[in-house]
Amino acid sequence: MSSISYAFRNTVATVALFAAGLVSTSAFATQANIKSMSFDTQSVNTTLHVVSSDKQKWDRLKSGTIQFWGHMKIDTRWPGYVQQVGVSLGVCGPSQCGAFPPIWSASPVSRDYDHQENFSFDPSIMALSSNADIASVPYGDQIIAKCNQHLQPDGPTKSYSFTHTFHATFSALTDKALDMHNAATEVTGGSWPYPIYESHYAEHGSFDVQVVCDPVVKPAAQDIAVDFGEFETKNVKLFLTTYRSNQPGSTPGTVCPALKVTSRAQANKAGPVSMRIWRQKDNGPITSEFKQVWASFDAGKNGYFATYEKWENVGATAYFQYKTEIVGNGPFEPFDGWKDITVHCTGAGGGGFTDGPQADPDNPPAKADWQGEVTVSDSAGSRKLCPRKGQVAFEASRDAPGALHYRIGCSNGAFFTGTAVAFNEGGVFKASAAHDLSISRTRSIQCTLQEIKPNGSIATIDMDAEDFTCIRRTVEPKVDDLVSSTRPDFGKPRLPPVVVDPGRKCLPSQSLLRGKCVDRPLVAACKSTEKLVDGLCIGVSIHCLPGYHQLGLKCVKNAVIAGKCRRDEQRVNGECVRKPSIIIDCKRGYHLVGKACVRDAIITTGCRPTEMTVRGHCVPRPASKTLGLQKLKQGRGQSFLPGQARSRLQVN
Numbered sequence: 001m002s003s004i005s006y007a008f009r010n011t012v013a014t015v016a017l018f019a020a021g022l023v024s025t026s027a028f029a030t031q032a033n034i035k036s037m038s039f040d041t042q043s044v045n046t047t048l049h050v051v052s053s054d055k056q057k058w059d060r061l062k063s064g065t066i067q068f069w070g071h072m073k074i075d076t077r078w079p080g081y082v083q084q085v086g087v088s089l090g091v092c093g094p095s096q097c098g099a100f101p102p103i104w105s106a107s108p109v110s111r112d113y114d115h116q117e118n119f120s121f122d123p124s125i126m127a128l129s130s131n132a133d134i135a136s137v138p139y140g141d142q143i144i145a146k147c148n149q150h151l152q153p154d155g156p157t158k159s160y161s162f163t164h165t166f167h168a169t170f171s172a173l174t175d176k177a178l179d180m181h182n183a184a185t186e187v188t189g190g191s192w193p194y195p196i197y198e199s200h201y202a203e204h205g206s207f208d209v210q211v212v213c214d215p216v217v218k219p220a221a222q223d224i225a226v227d228f229g230e231f232e233t234k235n236v237k238l239f240l241t242t243y244r245s246n247q248p249g250s251t252p253g254t255v256c257p258a259l260k261v262t263s264r265a266q267a268n269k270a271g272p273v274s275m276r277i278w279r280q281k282d283n284g285p286i287t288s289e290f291k292q293v294w295a296s297f298d299a300g301k302n303g304y305f306a307t308y309e310k311w312e313n314v315g316a317t318a319y320f321q322y323k324t325e326i327v328g329n330g331p332f333e334p335f336d337g338w339k340d341i342t343v344h345c346t347g348a349g350g351g352g353f354t355d356g357p358q359a360d361p362d363n364p365p366a367k368a369d370w371q372g373e374v375t376v377s378d379s380a381g382s383r384k385l386c387p388r389k390g391q392v393a394f395e396a397s398r399d400a401p402g403a404l405h406y407r408i409g410c411s412n413g414a415f416f417t418g419t420a421v422a423f424n425e426g427g428v429f430k431a432s433a434a435h436d437l438s439i440s441r442t443r444s445i446q447c448t449l450q451e452i453k454p455n456g457s458i459a460t461i462d463m464d465a466e467d468f469t470c471i472r473r474t475v476e477p478k479v480d481d482l483v484s485s486t487r488p489d490f491g492k493p494r495l496p497p498v499v500v501d502p503g504r505k506c507l508p509s510q511s512l513l514r515g516k517c518v519d520r521p522l523v524a525a526c527k528s529t530e531k532l533v534d535g536l537c538i539g540v541s542i543h544c545l546p547g548y549h550q551l552g553l554k555c556v557k558n559a560v561i562a563g564k565c566r567r568d569e570q571r572v573n574g575e576c577v578r579k580p581s582i583i584i585d586c587k588r589g590y591h592l593v594g595k596a597c598v599r600d601a602i603i604t605t606g607c608r609p610t611e612m613t614v615r616g617h618c619v620p621r622p623a624s625k626t627l628g629l630q631k632l633k634q635g636r637g638q639s640f641l642p643g644q645a646r647s648r649l650q651v652n
């Protein structure tokens with residue numbers, strides 16, 4: 001055994017136990033009777049990654065932390081008590097969990113046991129089967145086999161994710177003791193958590209874990225030596241698109257279109273992206289689901305994107321609302337706010353639900369007939385030279401043929417208009433176009449795609465932004481830029497042209513001005529952004545990295561403005577992190593109300609007329625002495641029975 005537990009009790013209890021033939025060590029523990037035992041488990045948002053060591057197939061579980069929540073409870077019958085408890089991975093029965101991977105253990109030594117715990121374990125405890133050995137739990141083999149079912153022709157180059165169900169067993173070792181006063185426990189040998197080799201009772205629970213099969217990433221040749229920094233998600237977009245189909249509705253004779261929900265996130269390099277998609281149908285409850293997808297390089301969009309698509313089963317005309325947010329460690333993760341769409345069904349049971357009320361019913365904003373995405377991308381690889389070309393491109397779709405009359409306005413002054421003809425692609429009509437941008441300096445450019453309707457109204461379809469960085473300029477900024485040249489002012493007199501003698505040279509303390517050498521003015525001091533060269537103050541421009549600004553001739557880190565954390569978060573080392581969940585365990589006879597333990601209400605039962613209440617119980621009343629004869633003295637001292645006395649008084 002990896003652990004030995006000894007229970008020490010007072011002398012009187014020890015004598016009583018030996019007299020009864022009861023031994024307190026775990027090796028000879030006497031099984032106690034129990035009233036009830038339960039093990040309730042719930043899943044926690046954790047992810048298990050599967051990697052490839054030989055780049056040929058998935059074969060290894062990546063180290064990390066798997067979590068789940070559990071509530072353990074045992075109610076024993078006197079004189080029983082709970083000596084040891086433990087939680088193991090897998091399904092095992094009493095006295096069988098010693099060979100299973102241990103997750104948690106404790107020695108309560110108490111009459112009853114009621115405890116809640118946030119369990120966590122490393123995937124390394126799930127050993128994989130080999131030619132010489134079979135794993136005690138099959139979860140590792142099952143997960144790797146499911147990943148390898150989605151291998152590509154060139155190996156594990158495409159990500160795949162799914163949800164896997166795990167099982168856990170709560171086992172308990174019990175014993176009997178007449179007196180629990182001054183009882184103590186000592187655990188020696190082994191390490192924590194120690195397996196429970198001997199147990200009398202066992203209960204099981206299950207929880208789900210998100211599994212991601214990480215692909216082998218093959219970056220583009222020009223980006224092999226480029227360090228993109230720490231992985232981060234730049235932005236996320238949500239698209240709601242309906243497609244014509246013959247999908248039947250919930251009522252016979254009703255036909256509903258198909259609704260496609262697309263969440264697309266952009267990252268700075270390949271890696272996993274965690275999303276949470278919120279949903280509400282009509283006025284029903286707001287629900288959410290957690291998904292993790294892999295961001296890979298998209299040559300068409302010239303960037304790294306992660307996309308999750310979901311199809312809604314619409315049975316009647318309904319109003320949907322969706323929101324997508326990125327789940328990460330930062331307090332200000334990107335998100336795309338609530339977007340709504342009404343799916344109109346036709347036929348007998350189509351329904352008559354309409355959109356929610358507009359902000360201004362007399363002048364509602366124009367709504368686009370097209371759904372699509374605009375992308376601003378950079379053509380630079382590892383060398384951020386300026387000037388260079390950028391690109392703004394879009395792709396829009398709808399379920400009806402026609403042409404998209406669009407305009408694109410960008411924050412750098414670029415403006416494009418045109419007409420894109422839609423082509424039929426399996427019942428969906430898609431239109432696309434692209435335009436070049438000229439990048440001459442470090443800046444952020446945002447572009448907006450809008451639809452020009454036949455009545456002249458403008459409806460916004462999508463927006464996107466991109467940060468462009470210039471490391472070094474090769475030519476003057478105005479070359480190949482969108483900024484127009486300065487128009488001459490005809491109101492000012494023009495000076496005659498000056499012909500400079502190319503062979504003429506001036507002294508270091510002089511400058512050539514209109515063909516003559518003129519003494520330079522004395523400079524007492526230069527500005528913080530200038531330096532003195534040959535008697536002249538020459539301006540110095542320093543390109544600072546993102547997060548820094550120029551101060552004099554140095555790059556200084558920008559001041560960090562600490563934002564206010566949310567109510568369910570707290571600031572740790574300058575960052576907002578989620579507060580740990582607080583679990584309050586009330587004693588027996590109390591229940592939890594809010595964050596306080598309140599005594600349970602005592603329900604009393606009325607007693608019979610022949611009973612009385614003593615210490616909360618109904619007991620018979622004590623017998624009272626009855627008189628057989630009641631003497632009533634009247635007048636001459638005569639004695640009458642009670643009935644005779646009443647009749648005598650009536651006669652008189």
